[in-house]
Amino acid sequence: MGYGHQITPDEIEQFGEDGIPEAAPTLDQFKEQIDSYEKLYLEMEQVEPVVTFDTWFRLDCKPFKAALLNTIKRWSLLFKQYLIDHVTNSLQGLADFITVTDAGLLNQVQEGDYQGLVTMMAHLMAVKERTEATNTMFEPLKQTIELLKTYDVEMAEEIHLQLQELPEKWRNTVKLGIQAKQQVAPLQANEVANVRRSIASFELRQHEYREAFRKLLVFRYDCSTPYEILDSTHLAIHAMETELAKISASAALFEVQIPDFKQLKMCRKEVRLAKVGDRCGVVCLF
Known part of the structure; x- marks a missing residue:
């Protein structure tokens, strides 16, 4: 699932210890794979469970046919469940993130409260790192839900509600982040100066240590x-x-x-x- 295709020996040799970069399969690839199992299931259903050869040899394939159909259906359900879990976990993960982050961004950081400033900067950094992925996640999730509908898979009402509410909640979180960043800007500037002084001091000490080290x-x-x-x-x-x-x-x-x-x-x-x-x-x- 993490690579979008079956790994070949050539790829393993090419990337070596660095590992093959992950590339999640597209929705079209999921559809193609699920459709192949659905088609195969229908074809196997048409196979006669009992076959007679030369009028005297009767072969009963009912247990084999049942096991085969069950295996095909399980593979089909495996891919569908992956999509269901992806939608559910993506929305719930964002909902949890918004709840925690909003509470943090609403805190007021006082001058001299270094730990409070660090916590606020961590929230702002988390919003920044998540912005691009979150801004583009909702439409693909809607497409995934529509694809699942074609296979008679209906998502829970809570999922549809989250999909409606979370975009607005996310925009509100971004606005809170902008306001919080403006509020801590003077404190951030002071801390930036402190960090730069620490870097300059460490730079000098590492050169001094290097000279002593060589002796x-x-x-x-x-x-x-x-x-x-x-x-x-x-x-x-x-x-x-x-x-x-x-x-x-x-x-x-x-x-x-x-x-x-x-x-x-x-x-x-x-x-x-x-x-x-x-x-x-x-x-x-x-």
């Missing part, structure tokens, strides 16, 4: 305590990586561009290489 005795052949130095270096780099993760999270939340911090990544890479080189040396001794 470590562990990279000399006559180092007498390589394991102790590697352990302490790992802990120092890990602490900086943890701090960087927090800065990156804040930067993403407040939409601040963050540099690549290549110096820190080089330090981590060289520590790993030093450990790998040591292991290779131990293996060679044996």
Whole structure:
């Protein structure tokens, strides 16, 4: 279901460890597949359950025919149920999202309330990330419901009600997001400045650490305590990586561009290489 077609060995070899990118099947593909099972079911129904060969050999296929028809119907229902679940889960997921997000966007963030600001920015980011998909989801869902009707599958009244009400509720959520963004704009600007200062400070410290790192005795052949130095270096780099993760999270939340911090990544890479080189040396001794 996740790829829209049967995976071939060539595709598996082509994408390798990266994995084959998912591509959901289209509604036309679902219709084609369901129609093929419906047609096959009708054809199998016409098959005579009892056949007589040469006037004396009587073959009773009733159990086989019943099992075959049941299998065909189950495959048809599998695709129909997938569409039913897709419509139901999409609408319910949006309804739950709107309920939680509206409650969050209506909160007033006071100056100095950092956690409140972070929560508000998370809601605003969630609305932004969901906007494109939500704006285009309603028409395909209506088409899916219409397709299911052709197979005598009726959705619950609650689904039809959600399909009528949710577009307006979603537009209201977007409006609340715009109002909330305007309300927290001054607080956001202050926090953006703080994040940029944190980035600049970390940038300077990573360059300073890189210079100290390159002078470590562990990279000399006559180092007498390589394991102790590697352990302490790992802990120092890990602490900086943890701090960087927090800065990156804040930067993403407040939409601040963050540099690549290549110096820190080089330090981590060289520590790993030093450990790998040591292991290779131990293996060679044996």
